[in-house]
């Protein structure tokens with residue numbers, strides 16, 4: 001095994017081009033488990049730890065360009081206002097020690113259906129900045145997950161950053177597990193209200209071979225909210241609409257039975273989380289509306 | 297490969313390190329610092345917790361090569377580290393053995409205990425002791441930036457450290473005790 005230590009982003013890209021099978025290592029919280037247990041013996045480890053810009057972020061007009069290695073603990077601390085869904089999801093990851101090392105680039109690299117960043121990214125709207133010596137492309141998050149623990153990266157590509165849409169409304173993240181800390185999601189649900197476009201987006205974790213959006217449920221809810229004038233009148237979402245939305249979210253799942261839960265439990269739990277996160281975010285949207293109106 | 301880094305304020309060089317080796321392995325097996333414990337090697341138990349450039353991490357999940365040029369504090373160096381802090385030195389700055397004659401800042405040999413260590417003893421928070429080094433490093437770091445933690449803060453800060461013996465209540469007591477002593481300045 002070789003340990004490659006590029007000192008800059010350009011060197012990292014050159015190393016990945018020269019050794020396409022090299023395994024990048026950022027926080028190491030996935031890679032080192034595999035190495036410690038002999039599940040993986042790469043010829044090259046490509047340490048990204050010295051590439052400083054991967055640990056930085058820039059807040060733009062529309063989106064946050066989040067460096068691939070920014071640890072979860074920094075997202076929780078510094079980006080709660082801009083990326084509330086991702087900050088909440090980050091807080092559910094493992095433990096402080098893991099959150100101090102692991103980040104979204106590694107979560108995307110592993111592309112586990114249980115990764116906590118994914119539902120939040122799907123709900124917020126995001127693009128993955130994939131770079132190689134050949135150039136840069138922005139992969140829409142909806143196209144990034146291609147199979148169980150598979151993603152759309154080419155062998156010579158590295159993730160430079162994720163461009164996550166800044167929140168224009170309330171966002172929530174909900175996760176089912178046996179305790180608060182150190183839990184891989186039995187299933188998880190992210191929801192973001194986008195008042196500017198009058199749309200709702202979802203993200204579901206651990207309930208299909210890849211992280212997914214519940215598109216039919218989103219379309220149903222978008223038109224129900226539009227038809228009822230809910231975005232303007234700020235009324236409570238009709239219980240029948242919330243129920244239908246929850247049922248459609250559950251129906252979007254394609255879960256399996258495993259040690260963490262059965263398929264039918266997962267479907268049920270996704271429905272419950274969909275209804276709850278809709279209620280939470282909608283309440284906070286109504287609250288914000290009242291505050292703005294009151295102030296005007 | 298060779299790895300150069302600072303451990304408990306002293307420059308260290310580890311030779312013949314295998315590329316996939318963890319920082320934990322290097323500390324224990326190559327540098328003779330067995331304080332950090334190896335229980336799970338998968339980030340679940342926190343018994344290997346050290347500070348890497350000041351940040352608590354599971355050393356079993358840091359590749360040794362990633363520690364190149366960086367500062368590590370292990371439980372062996374905790375007493376010195378806490379002493380430096382109370383003197384107002386920049387945490388992580390290289391220490392020239394402030395512990396005085398007959399003590400060793402690298403191994404902690406002969407040094408007085410850190411307040412958090414004394415509190416664990418006084419509160420009876422140590423049974424088999426396997427979890428203790430990791431808990432001490434994590435708890436000490438929390439008290440550094442949160443001198444007056446709520447019970448929820450303590451639980452959260454220690455949520456990555458498992459103990460199979462104590463049932464955690466005595467550990468909670470110990471951290472509360474250390475916080476109280478710290479605020480009284482004793």
Ligand SMILES: Cc1cc2nc3c(=O)[nH]c(=O)nc-3n(C[C@H](O)[C@H](O)[C@H](O)COP(=O)(O)OP(=O)(O)OC[C@H]3O[C@@H](n4cnc5c(N)ncnc54)[C@H](O)[C@@H]3O)c2cc1C
Nearest residue numbers: 026027028029030031094102103106107109115116159339
């Ligand atoms: C005890 C424990 C508990 C955990 N709990 C959770 C949890 O609750 N939720 C959760 O989502 N995850 C959890 N994880 C998994 C892990 O912490 C996350 O997936 C984390 O986001 C990985 O980030 P990392 O920087 O440590 O990745 P690494 O281990 O460094 O890398 C992970 C993968 O991504 C690739 N990679 C890393 N950076 C890049 C890049 N810039 N470009 C291209 N590829 C890259 C690597 O080659 C590797 O394949 C847990 C892990 C442990 C050990």
Ligand code: FES
Nearest residue numbers: 336337339342356
């Ligand atoms: S040995 Fe590192 S977390 Fe258990």
Ligand code: FES
Nearest residue numbers: 424427459460461
């Ligand atoms: S005292 Fe035995 S594991 Fe904590």
